[in-house]
Amino acid sequence: MKRSAVYPGSFDPITNGHIYITERAAAIFDEVKVSVLVNLQKKSTFSVEERCAMAREALSHLPNVTVDYFEGLLVDYVRQTRSRVIIRGLRAMSDFEYEFQMALMNRQLAPEIETFFIVTDPKYSYISSSSVREIFQFGGTVQDVVPPVVFQRLRERFPARLAQQ
Numbered sequence: 368m369k370r371s372a373v374y375p376g377s378f379d380p381i382t383n384g385h386i387y388i389t390e391r392a393a394a395i396f397d398e399v400k401v402s403v404l405v406n407l408q409k410k411s412t413f414s415v416e417e418r419c420a421m422a423r424e425a426l427s428h429l430p431n432v433t434v435d436y437f438e439g440l441l442v443d444y445v446r447q448t449r450s451r452v453i454i455r456g457l458r459a460m461s462d463f464e465y466e467f468q469m470a471l472m473n474r475q476l477a478p479e480i481e482t483f484f485i486v487t488d489p490k491y492s493y494i495s496s497s498s499v500r501e502i503f504q505f506g507g508t509v510q511d512v513v514p515p516v517v518f519q520r521l522r523e524r525f526p527a528r529l530a531q532q
């Protein structure tokens with residue numbers, strides 16, 4: 368049986384930190400399903416289709432990684448995919464409290480599903496999708512922390528910044 372894992376997130380947009388976590392997971396599991404949340408309450412900068420397309424391109428070097436989206440409860444989706452593992456990345460202790468609570472909540476909902484935490488490389492510890500969006504919009508450089516496809520999409524989404532980047 369294939370050992371498969373789901374790596375869920377908003378990925379709005381995918382960053383080099385997410386790519387690093389996916390690479391580490393792909394080295395351990397037979398297949399990794401990067402799963403983009405369709406969040407109807409929270410307004411995202413990129414549509415779910417855009418987020419999936421960017422993730423697909425950024426992860427195309429990993430043959431055992433697929434990208435899809437999900438709606439509703441994560442554990443329901445994980446069950447549908449017949450996986451039993453949720454991957455989450457940890458950047459700092461400050462992530463831990465939220466992640467720990469989420470892992471316990473998911474265990475309460477689906478005791479057979481395990482959350483695996485992968486610690487990031489220190490060089491990615493300060494990167495988040497929200498800071499990438501904000502820095503880009505205010506004219507800062509994000510080229511070093513996102514894959515080329517995301518940089519290109521940011522330039523298209525916020526053309527006022529074209530002159531500065």
Ligand code: PNS
Nearest residue numbers: 375376377378404439440441442469472
């Ligand atoms: O990248 P993010 O925004 O930190 O990812 C959060 C995510 C998508 C993993 C989380 O919000 C989630 O699983 N949402 C789906 C709804 C759900 O299952 N909620 C209960 C989790 S406690």
